[in-house]
Amino acid sequence: MDGTSTGAPDETTGAPTTGLTEGTGSVSDGSTGDASTGEPTTGPAPICGDGVQDAGEECDVGAENADDAACTLACKAAKCGDGLVQAGVEACDDGNPVDDDECSNTCALASCGDGVVQPGEVCDDGNVVYMVRIGPCCSNSIFYVS
Incomplete structure (x- = not known):
């Protein structure tokens, strides 16, 4: 077997371990990284709703994210025309650019x-x-x- 001996005995055979992964030909150094590129990973993927505004998120206020709040469940800042009614700010939001229907382009009910x-x-x-x-x-x- 090729590889560098780590000196620690294999629990089943008692032979020194080499760092080689049987059948793959790859060497494991115990670190985490992208196996296809060898580049280290930067940690877990961003999670919307964790209270941390990550790249690609317009906002993230954790448990306060809501589809009727200033920061939506998709971590997007609420705005007129997004199809979600922001409580206390918009009377309606039909998400379309038509101004002569039941909901205006300013998110006010037609009257x-x-x-x-x-x-x-x-x-x-x-x-x-x-x-x-x-x-x-x-x-x-x-x-x-x-």
Whole structure:
């Protein structure tokens, strides 16, 4: 057998060990590393949710990560348009660039007076604050906005 003797006897044969791994032809020095390149490894892969912001993570606050929080379960910073509703910040988030649906591009619920013509509105000039208005804009009925 080729190899360098470590001097420590093999428990089954009593012969000195060589550092060779039987059948593979590779030599083990007891260190950890990438067997294909011989390069040392740098440790375990990053884990989202461990409270440590690793490379590739926008944020990581550990157990406080949540899909309705500022840092999501995917360790991404919450933002309008990501399809996740951030509690206390966004009223909705449909994750699309369409501004004339039920959720605006500013993550606000569509409403009469928001200046965007929504389904069911003939028009919406955004001018309904502090007045009584009789539709056709937004509604065919009288409504009050304060």
